[in-house]
Amino acid sequence: MITKINFASLGFNASLSGSKFTRSNNCLLSFRKIISPNNYTSYTATTISPSSSNQNELTPHNYSTELLKELTNIKEARSKRKSWTEAELKELVSLVDQHGTRFTTIQKHFSNKVRTVAALATKYKIWVASLNKDKIxxxxxxxxxxxxxxxxxxxxxxxxxxxxxxxxxxxISQISRRWQKISQTRRGRWTAAENAMLEKLHNDHGKQWAQFAGILGRPARNIRVHYSFQFEKWSKQEDELLTNSLKEFGFNWEKILERFPNRTIRKLKSRVDKCTSINPFVNHGAWTAEEQKLYEKAICAHGSKWLDVALVVKTRTPKQCANHYTHYVKSFCSDREKLLGTYKAKKRRRKKTRFDQLENIELNETRMLKIWD
Incomplete structure (x- = not known):
């Protein structure tokens, strides 16, 4: 008597392959691995009662027709898996031409379903490498x-x-190695011809720095940095236009950007932060008494949070507030404290050695005394 049971309830692992038999509670359990047309693998288990589990009855004629067919197909597939035919190779090449190297998709369209994805990928790699031996x-x-x-x-x-x-x-390997070699060879000053070539490449292809590397013979990062310094400089006319735009629109960057079609909002903000003379809302030169009072008040409230301090002062940038702090502290220091601070700074900058000159002399003398003794 054969009865189907729930495989998950038995607590067995799903790593069994083929058809296996094991005894449990005087019953014979038969495990079968079933592969659906969609390559989905599932396992079923059946129990054979003790009355029908004699060794004489465990013969092939007791197996179901479906199980015998499955075992036969597995055996034939293993024998066919050893050699590739010319028809299979031609089919593999045509599928690669259609779908590229997506071997999961290729395996679905491949006629011989025994060939796995890994087998198809490995065979194609080895076969193509053997064909490329004739290359120069x-x-x-x-x-x-x-x-x-x-x-x-x-x-x-x-x-x-x-x-x-x-x-x-x-x-493929020769091309990749050659590209790595020729794309990082040049260093040093850029010539006028290289600048002209870079400008032309940028106008034709945009910011494809990695592709420009092999053409110019320089690393992609160096090309990008050089382009930003060489061709994205701010002219005096642009600085004046930015100052007037800030006076007219304030910090409404979207409206300001309309006057700078070749710039981005990020570059506009960076220019204003780095060059404070462009910002019409920021004072320069000596700090006024009113600014000093606001600065002292902000220091007491926010400490060294320079962005918050600048929001309180309103007429200075965070960088100006940070730089002004050294002058602000020195105004409370005596002459002796200023000299002491200068001495400590020089001492920190001085190169540290393991021993001073006098210590080295004393060390040598003690060594000589030990030798004489």
Whole structure:
């Protein structure tokens, strides 16, 4: 008598494969692994009563037709899994051309369902590597470097497979190594020709710093920083326009941005913070008596929170308030305390050595005395 039972209630792990048998409470448990057409794996368990669990009865003719068919398919699949046919390789290549390297999708469309995703990916990698052995292994020519740069601008950094198909003379690993080498070679001062090339590349392709690296032969970060300093400088006309805009609109950055189509709000704020002379609401030079009173009041209330202090003073920036604190403290110090502070600062700046000169002399004398004794 065979009765189906709940597999989860038995507390068995779901890591069993194939069909297994085990005895529990004088009953024989049969575990079966069933693979649905959607590759979903499930397990079922059946119990065989003790009366029908004799060894003579555990023969293949007692198995169900479905189980025998499943075991036969597994055995045939394992034998077929050992060798790849030419038809399978052609099918794999055509599917890769259609779906790229998404082997999970390829496995669903592959005719031989025995081939797993890992098997398809590994076979394609090994097979393509064997085909690429015929590619040129010599040094790179200037024409190939030029072709590589065109491929980078066309397909982008990291698309080594597409660039390899475009070049037809180098494989993926050669192209990636060559790009790393030629994109970080130059250092030092920029020439006029490099600046002209960078400006043209930026106008044609935007801020594609990683792609410009191999063309200019400099690291991408250096190119980005150089462009910001070289081509994004603020002219006197722009500074005057920003000052007038602040007087007219205040800190309404959206309206101010309408007058600066080539700038962003972040750059406008950064310019005002770094160059305080542009800000018409900030005073410069000596602090007035009224500002000093507000500053002392803010220091007592907020301490060294310079943003809050600046909000109280209203006519100074947080940086000005922080710099003014040293002068504010020195006004309460005596001449002796000022000299002591200068002496301590010099002492901190002085290079620290393990021993002074006199200590080294004494140490050498004691060593010599020990030797003589």
């Amino acid at each position: 292994e010599s040094e790179w020519t200037p024409q190939e470097d030029h072709k590589l740069r065109i491929g980078i601008l066309t397909f982008g950094v990291g698309e080594w497979g597409k660039i390899s198909e475009y070049m037809k003379t180098k494989d």
